[in-house]
Amino acid sequence: MAENVRNTALVVAGLVFGLLGFSFVTTVILSDGDLGSFGITVMSGLFQGMILFLVASGLSIVFGLMDVLNLAQGAFFTIGAYVAWTLHHADELEAIPPDLRFVIAVSTAILVGALMGIFLERVLLRPLYERPIFQIVLTFGVGIIIGEIAKFIWGTTAYAWVEPFTLAEGSFRLFDQQFSVYRVFVIVVGFLLILAIALLLQRTRIGIIIRAGVEDSEMVEALGVNVRLVFTAVFTLGCAVAALGGAVAAPFLGASLGIGQQFLLGAIAVVVLGGLGSYEGTAIGSILVGLAIAVVAQFSLEFLNQTVWQSITPMLLLVFVLLLKPSGLFGKER
Amino acid sequence: MAADNILLEIDDIHTFIGQFHILEGVSLRVRRGSIHVMLGRNGAGKTTTLRSVLGMYQVTQGRIRLDGVDLIGKRPFQIAQMGIGYVPEHRAIFHELSVRENLQIAARQRDDLDRRADFIFELFPDLKRLYHLSGGNLSGGQQQMLAVARALVPENRLLLIDEPSEGLAPVIIEMLMAAITRLSAQTTVLLVEQNFRVASQLAQEYTIVDEGHTVAHGQMADLVQDDALIHKYLGVA
Numbered sequence: 270m271a272e273n274v275r276n277t278a279l280v281v282a283g284l285v286f287g288l289l290g291f292s293f294v295t296t297v298i299l300s301d302g303d304l305g306s307f308g309i310t311v312m313s314g315l316f317q318g319m320i321l322f323l324v325a326s327g328l329s330i331v332f333g334l335m336d337v338l339n340l341a342q343g344a345f346f347t348i349g350a351y352v353a354w355t356l357h358h359a360d361e362l363e364a365i366p367p368d369l370r371f372v373i374a375v376s377t378a379i380l381v382g383a384l385m386g387i388f389l390e391r392v393l394l395r396p397l398y399e400r401p402i403f404q405i406v407l408t409f410g411v412g413i414i415i416g417e418i419a420k421f422i423w424g425t426t427a428y429a430w431v432e433p434f435t436l437a438e439g440s441f442r443l444f445d446q447q448f449s450v451y452r453v454f455v456i457v458v459g460f461l462l463i464l465a466i467a468l469l470l471q472r473t474r475i476g477i478i479i480r481a482g483v484e485d486s487e488m489v490e491a492l493g494v495n496v497r498l499v500f501t502a503v504f505t506l507g508c509a510v511a512a513l514g515g516a517v518a519a520p521f522l523g524a525s526l527g528i529g530q531q532f533l534l535g536a537i538a539v540v541v542l543g544g545l546g547s548y549e550g551t552a553i554g555s556i557l558v559g560l561a562i563a564v565v566a567q568f569s570l571e572f573l574n575q576t577v578w579q580s581i582t583p584m585l586l587l588v589f590v591l592l593l594k595p596s597g598l599f600g601k602e603r
Numbered sequence: 604m605a606a607d608n609i610l611l612e613i614d615d616i617h618t619f620i621g622q623f624h625i626l627e628g629v630s631l632r633v634r635r636g637s638i639h640v641m642l643g644r645n646g647a648g649k650t651t652t653l654r655s656v657l658g659m660y661q662v663t664q665g666r667i668r669l670d671g672v673d674l675i676g677k678r679p680f681q682i683a684q685m686g687i688g689y690v691p692e693h694r695a696i697f698h699e700l701s702v703r704e705n706l707q708i709a710a711r712q713r714d715d716l717d718r719r720a721d722f723i724f725e726l727f728p729d730l731k732r733l734y735h736l737s738g739g740n741l742s743g744g745q746q747q748m749l750a751v752a753r754a755l756v757p758e759n760r761l762l763l764i765d766e767p768s769e770g771l772a773p774v775i776i777e778m779l780m781a782a783i784t785r786l787s788a789q790t791t792v793l794l795v796e797q798n799f800r801v802a803s804q805l806a807q808e809y810t811i812v813d814e815g816h817t818v819a820h821g822q823m824a825d826l827v828q829d830d831a832l833i834h835k836y837l838g839v840a
Contacts, residue, residue, distance in 0.1 A: 484698060490678070495680045
């Protein structure tokens with residue numbers, strides 16, 4: 270076991286230092302000592318990593334506990350982005366100060382995501398608990414239906430975030446480069462959420478139940494725990510966090526139909542790469558994939574003049590990790 | 604047997620697993636405060652009977668009552684909350700959780716573990732020493748102790764214990780037998796056990812299950828004298 274932990278730590282450390290080293294060499298050494306570009310790459314990597322975490326964390330915990338791969342997770346992200354954008358730009362709410370409007374927009378997005386999650390789990394998924402393949406097909410279908418409903422409500426136009434608020438406007442200078450305060454805010458929110466979910470899993474009774482349920486939910490029920498209620502709570506939490514992801518990404522990335530799917534693919538790579546059902550694997554995997562995307566994007570733009578490589582980076586990293594550790598960074602043999 | 608002295612009553616139950624008809628008429632009565640053992644060969648339906656009591660398998664016919672209350676149709680967590688503890692075959696402890704967490708998860712009231720800790724550590728002193736170690740790091744014997752201890756955290760009226768001696772060293776089996784004898788002073792036990800020596804020393808009453816049917820029941824003191832019955836259904840000389 271100790272050897273396994275050491276191997277995982279070595280792979281993670283190797284990947285992080287490898288990526289940062291590569292970025293450092295390509296930006297600082299090959300680009301005349303430009304530390305600012307290196308900083309932007311790291312910041313962009315952490316930003317993408319945190320957004321990925323917001324999609325992947327729900328995916329991972331739900332899969333670990335319920336054996337359900339929720340392919341509608343991307344749609345919850347999309348809905349979160351649309352709801353937040355709509356409320357923040359609503360003429361009816363113009364009287365409310367922009368910062369407060371942003372808080373209301375994000376909170377409502379989380380609430381909408383949670384309510385949709387409860388509906389999906391209780392009404393649609395519950396009858397299919399004995400049929401895992403049907404569940405995958407169902408969540409895939411639900412993802413498409415939510416996308417179509419979004420298209421019906423908001424149309425096919427992508428919405429840019431134009432209404433400013435304090436965080437989105439702020440910036441600071443470092444190494445002769447301009448850095449957005451909002452990116453730092455999203456990174457901080459992501460780290461706080463990683464910490465909060467870790468504390469929930471490690472320090473609370475519900476956390477103990479979730480961790481035990483990941484191993485053997487039938488035994489947890491035999492101990493007198495209403496596991497279905499826990500399933501609902503966890504599924505709802507996963508959907509709400511994905512909606513939060515969409516809401517906090519919207520000021521930067523806007524709201525569009527494909528935004529959720531774009532992150533879903535990366536999130537699936539994160540969940541498998543981190544080790545199916547492993548929370549720490551998902552957290553570390555998200556940061557790794559985010560950094561890898563940013564490093565490859567920066568390198569391919571600077572030297573290859575093309576962007577194609579960054580879209581396939583999560584999958585390339587996934588293949589690389591699985592070759593080194595077939596069950597993922599923190600995964601157990603299943 | 605006086606009806607009010609019966610804690611668990613299983614009456615002619617039938618259970619399917621998928622399309623297979625596993626239990627085709629199992630009946631038994633467990634007297635309050637007793638250790639009752641279910642005997643039978645591999646595949647006879649003993650574990651299926653325990654899991655049917657807990658609602659883990661759907662019973663299609665027959666009746667299961669705990670203290671006169673019907674259990675059929677209830678979900679496993681509801682049945683467990685009625686005061687049934689379960690120690691499954693192969694222990695099913697949670698490997699990623701510490702010993703403390705394995706015990707904590709079984710608590711139904713906030714103070715269950717605090718209240719029962721002294722009794723549990725008196726029965727299994729090793730667990731106190733291993734309290735912060737994860738379940739996966741325990742030996743087979745320690746895992747079995749933890750599985751029994753977990754069922755003792757809430758004050759259950761009935762413990763269903765499945766094959767506690769399986770795969771354990773003789774010294775650990777002796778220790779577990781002593782613990783089960785002691786805990787039976789506080790709760791009723793329905794035991795499934797392949798090891799006839801262990802079963803005969805622990806239990807006062809028995810039921811033999813064969814191919815999904817109850818074929819014999821009675822006092823353990825009578826069974827140990829009945830070589831023909833033992834040989835016929837248990838294959839023990």
